[in-house]
Amino acid sequence: MTFDYAPAPESRTVVDIAPHYGLFIDGEFVDPIDGASFKTINPATEEVLADISEGGAADIDRAVRAARTAYKTTWSRMPGAERAKYLYRIARIIQERSRELAVLETLDNGKPIRESRDVDLPLTAAHFFYHAGWADKLQYAGLGPDPRPYGVAGQIIPWNFPLLMLAWKIAPALATGNTVVLKPAETTPLTALAFADICQQAELPPGVVNIVTGAGQTGRLLVEHPDVDKIAFTGSTEVGKAIQRAIAGTRKALTLELGGKAANIVFDDAPIDEAVEGIVNGIFFNQGHVCCAGSRLLIQESIRDEVLDRLKQRLSTLRLGDPLDKNTDIGAINSAEQFARIDEIVRSGDAEGAERWSAPCAIPERGWWYPPTIFTGVTQAHRIAREEIFGPVLSVLTFRTPDEAIEKANNTPYGLSAGVWTEKGSRILWMASRLRAGTVWANTFNKFDPASPFGGYKESGFGREGGRQGLAAYLKAEVV
Ligand code: NAP
Numbered sequence: 001m002t003f004d005y006a007p008a009p010e011s012r013t014v015v016d017i018a019p020h021y022g023l024f025i026d027g028e029f030v031d032p033i034d035g036a037s038f039k040t041i042n043p044a045t046e047e048v049l050a051d052i053s054e055g056g057a058a059d060i061d062r063a064v065r066a067a068r069t070a071y072k073t074t075w076s077r078m079p080g081a082e083r084a085k086y087l088y089r090i091a092r093i094i095q096e097r098s099r100e101l102a103v104l105e106t107l108d109n110g111k112p113i114r115e116s117r118d119v120d121l122p123l124t125a126a127h128f129f130y131h132a133g134w135a136d137k138l139q140y141a142g143l144g145p146d147p148r149p150y151g152v153a154g155q156i157i158p159w160n161f162p163l164l165m166l167a168w169k170i171a172p173a174l175a176t177g178n179t180v181v182l183k184p185a186e187t188t189p190l191t192a193l194a195f196a197d198i199c200q201q202a203e204l205p206p207g208v209v210n211i212v213t214g215a216g217q218t219g220r221l222l223v224e225h226p227d228v229d230k231i232a233f234t235g236s237t238e239v240g241k242a243i244q245r246a247i248a249g250t251r252k253a254l255t256l257e258l259g260g261k262a263a264n265i266v267f268d269d270a271p272i273d274e275a276v277e278g279i280v281n282g283i284f285f286n287q288g289h290v291c292c293a294g295s296r297l298l299i300q301e302s303i304r305d306e307v308l309d310r311l312k313q314r315l316s317t318l319r320l321g322d323p324l325d326k327n328t329d330i331g332a333i334n335s336a337e338q339f340a341r342i343d344e345i346v347r348s349g350d351a352e353g354a355e356r357w358s359a360p361c362a363i364p365e366r367g368w369w370y371p372p373t374i375f376t377g378v379t380q381a382h383r384i385a386r387e388e389i390f391g392p393v394l395s396v397l398t399f400r401t402p403d404e405a406i407e408k409a410n411n412t413p414y415g416l417s418a419g420v421w422t423e424k425g426s427r428i429l430w431m432a433s434r435l436r437a438g439t440v441w442a443n444t445f446n447k448f449d450p451a452s453p454f455g456g457y458k459e460s461g462f463g464r465e466g467g468r469q470g471l472a473a474y475l476k477a478e479v480v
């Protein structure tokens with residue numbers, strides 16, 4: 001049973017949201033040249049949070065010029081140890097302002113405060129601390145005696161981990177001596193704008209970081225700008241492919257972090273209670289808006305019923321509701337569009353003959369919400385087994401032998417992550433060497449560390465973020 005509990009909302013008074021935000025170019029907030037703007041809303045209440053500037057071609061050009069000037073005159077000339085000081089300063093300010101940033105992230109994105117406070121913010125700060133440590137040691141990264149930055153990096157990020165994805169992009173770029181123009185996602189610009197304020201607070205030289213808000217079109221303009229040296233993109237496979245086509249034939253370097261359809265594989269010797277927690281964390285963390293989510297559960301046939309019974313019991317205790325409440329497990333779906341995408345593909349699961357079960361929970365009247373849902377009777381041909389849903393929906397399949405588990409796990413165009421649950425260490429190694437996935441978690445799921453490279457195989461993209469390998473994505477191969 002679930003105990004009743006008193007609501008425990010985090011206070012909104014720790015954030016100060018302006019009615020309108022300009023673009024952050026050359027160290028200052030400026031209005032876009034054509035004055036275009038859009039609204040960002042709180043997806044849990046549909047309340048308008050702020051009016052956000054929409055960058056056009058002239059604004060992107062202004063931002064790229066500022067980044068180029070900063071690259072030439074200050075940032076590329078500064079010793080690594082000096083760049084490190086700025087990164088340490090930014091990391092410390094993020095820690096100091098973490099409560100404010102966590103509330104702001106939850107308001108704009110809809111994710112539970114427990115996650116923004118305990119996952120997004122600590123990892124964001126950790127990413128800056130980690131890369132600060134590298135800035136003066138690049139010659140020891142195994143990339144030659146004097147690896148050089150590309151110059152100006154254009155960076156485009158999605159809405160599922162707005163501030164954390166910003167950190168994954170900006171920290172390594174700055175540590176390696178590049179300057180950046182970053183476009184946040186349309187539905188979640190507020191923490192990127194707070195980060196612009198942090199750049200001012202840290203007295204980062206103007207133009208080193210530029211934040212140009214807008215929708216997909218603003219991103220496209222950044223990709224197409226002729227004076228950008230490198231594009232780093234995180235988002236859908238579809239847009240990733242369009243970007244690759246757009247820059248084909250140019251000298252621009254490219255890294256793509258795209259979608260996933262990870263298998264979470266549970267063997268009959270796994271500790272079942274821990275595996276159930278790992279399954280829940282794998283697909284219901286952040287409402288399943290996670291590229292490496294364990295969205296395909298592969299259970300060894302002999303324990304199928306036991307695992308599913310315990311999983312349904314556990315899901316029945318999850319609390320869906322006010323994301324600012326510290327007791328909330330499942331927050332809001334980020335947008336009406338994303339809700340519609342989830343709903344459409346779930347209906348295809350019904351139509352194709354899979355069996356749907358949703359946790360019993362009261363859905364708030366306003367905002368976008370989806371109950372934790374699992375599908376059984378799923379075949380590998382079903383859309384819900386093949387396509388990324390990017391929502392709190394789990395597709396359950398079974399297997400009998402390790403070979404069959406590998407066969408099914410790898411039967412996907414994606415290759416971002418996988419999970420293995422078993423008592424046997426030798427089986428973990430056997431599985432990990434055969435799974436075509438950038439990350440394989442063993443007896444855990446969704447664990448991240450800035451020292452550990454993250455990235456995909458196949459249609460999940462190329463290039464790594466984090467670790468020594470992530471630095472390589474922002475440094476030119478040595479010409480000897
Ligand atoms: P998306 O539509 O691809 O958007 C990602 C970013 O690209 C957003 O900032 C978007 O702007 C922008 N954009 C859209 N069209 C563009 C274009 N033609 N040129 C340049 N930029 C463009 O993806 P999404 O639906 O927001 O995010 C969910 C997807 O991201 C999922 O498929 C997920 O798997 C993937 N993802 C991958 C990772 C990873 O590390 N591999 C991490 C997180 C998410 P607007 O938002 O303003 O439209």
Ligand code: MG
Pocket residue numbers: 040041042043107108109187188189
């Ligand atoms: Mg929003």
